Amino acid sequence: MKRKLVLENGMEFIGEGFGSDQFTVGEVVFTTGMTGYQETMSDPSFHKQIIVFTYPLIGNYGINPSDFESLNPFVGGVVVHEFAHTESHWQSQMNIDYFLKKQNIPGLSGIDTRALVKMIRTKGSMKGKFCDLSEDTAQVAQKLQNTILEHHVPEVSTPRAYSSPGEGYRIVLIDYGMKKSILKELCLRKCDVVVVPYNTNARSILELNPDGIMLSNGPGDPQELNESIEIIKQISGKVPIFGICLGHQLFAIAHGAKTYKMLFGHRGANHPVKELKTNRVHITSQNHGYAVEEDSLKNTPLEITHRALNDGTIEGLCHKENYAFTVQYHPESSPGPNDNEYLFNQFMNLIRDFKNTH
Secondary structure, eight states, X not given: OEEEEEEXXXXXEEEEEEEBOOOOEEEEEEEOOSSOXXXXXXXXGGBTEEEEXXXXXXXXXXXXXXXXXXXXXXXXXXXXXXXXXXXXXXXXXXXXXXHHHHTTOEXXXXXXXXXXXXXXXXXXXXXXXXXXXXXXXXXXXXXXXXXXXXXXXXXXXXXXXXXXXOSSOXXXXXXXXXXXXXXXXXXXXXXXXXXXXXXXXXXXXXXXXXXXXXXXXXXXXXXXXXXXXXXXXXXXXXXXXXEETHHHHHHHHHTTOOEEEEEEEEEEEEEEEEXXXXXXXXXXXXXXXXXXXXXXXXXXXXXXXXXETTTOOEEEEEESSSSEEEXXXXXXXXXXOSTTTHHHHHHHHHHHHHHHHO
């Protein structure tokens, strides 16, 4: 069945529909990963976003129960050049078309994804909507311009606290839209993890007697989360902190820095990042549309530790006095290379050092 994707600038892309027949609205973004489409589609950070895959064929190894980053995907839609009707993998339980239908996620195939990505790179990420061919493009574009996409974190964070028991350090993991692989990395280190909602107050967090606190990834504009920023201010310095992606941005704002919306963001599993202390370059998995403003770090207690090689943006920070560090990229990967998981070991070492000195 034919359908189209209309952008807020009035452009339209006509192709074949697959997945759900629900016509959603979302921010149109692109990801450069060559594999890992299942992890990408189930990443809560893609809440209310329509993902354009730059890799031309998606779905060739199907969908399996092991690679989900959340049980309920929040992605607004999927755009591909071509999707595999017949998958081939021993773990696969369904093809991508069936999966999207089951999750009520619309898809569009058969368009020139290169042209769409070039437009996003030039003009920036913008709102879009899946439509019937009969809908008036100009009217849809006008409505999109007046549409506000919000309430991201409240809709993806866990509604109540839960635990993943272990024998090691107790970690309170604040869920802003957490990927399952973050919890997995902590469990591999035998941590006693308590996952709490994004708006859990500082007193309740500290009453759990954590050895360390993790600030998870998540979707949306960090500057909208005033409550979360205030909570981070209150817990900072009390115990070691490790922030990832949105957690990195929130930590920066809580300590006096500012963030800004990038033109088209970083999304994919192939972004080079330089670790300034060692001069090592890591190939990282990323998914973010906001970044920390470098000039705003003046007169703050934060120091830059990592930098993106493609555009020079900040990819990591540490606190000059407190036991805390953050990264903009995803050290747990999924999808992506797993050579960055050493940062979880660094967090464990930070906790040990803190306990030895306090």
